[in-house]
Amino acid sequence: MTDQADVPESLGAPSGAGPLDELTGTVVDGVRIEAPFQPADTPDPFGRLWTPHRMVYIGGQNKPADDSAAQCPFCAAPGRSDTDALIVHRGESAYVLMNLYPYNTGHLLICPYRHVSDWTEATEAERADIGRLTARAMEVVRAVSHPHGFNLGMNQGQVAGAGIAAHLHQHVVPRWTGDANFMPIIGKTKPVPQLLGDQRDQLAAAWDTAPTGLDADRPVGPNH
Ligand SMILES: [Zn+2]
Secondary structure: OOOHHHOOOOOOOOOOEOOOEOOOEEEEOOEEEOOOOOOOOOOOOOOOOOOHHHHHHHHOOOOOOOOOHHHOHHHHHHHOOHHHHOEEEEOOOEEEEEOOOOOOOOOEEEEEOOOOOOHHHOOHHHHHHHHHHHHHHHHHHHHHHOOOEEEEEOOOOHHHOOOOOOOOOEEEEEEOOOOOOOHHHHOOOOOOOOOHHHHHHHHHHHOOOOOOHHHHHOOOOOOO
16 A cells, blocks of 8 residues: 555655654554565565455446446346356346445345336335345355344435445445454455455355355355
């Protein structure tokens, strides 16, 4: 997260840094950094998080030009293959896909096939299907990756945080104890340790076999 602009010509401590101490690190803007500041070509103890899939988000390539169905990624996805569109399961009036911009590993979206934006516009059948698929998605994610909890929800309208406000979608976000750390606050970045395609494969494979109800936390597979 450090770029060239943060490295002064002297390769000394960054501007605004406090006194450098080899043992306790340095203080930048009142925040103590454990490792001392080092020149850009020196190996340091920090891990690197590579999230190239976020470039499409940063670059805005995937942002629809308008609210029409023709521009809508949730209308286009069912026309592509499951692996291509990261679709986990297709229901009767709604389907389940991986969120391209996940807040956590296994972040799923449940979308109706129809291009409607508001929960009040969904038919009874769509609401029932979205509800059923949401519950099944929780069971499947529980069986595959054992989260400690979930956030479920719909953002209605751009002002409420909907990225694709024109097409209704229910978020299913698995949560683990301690998963909310400094990264989103400091770096506006969420670390996601597993590639979306691999997550999709695992969840799709478990969709028909994962235990139902409260037994869903049991591991899945022929040996269990
Ligand atoms: Zn749509």
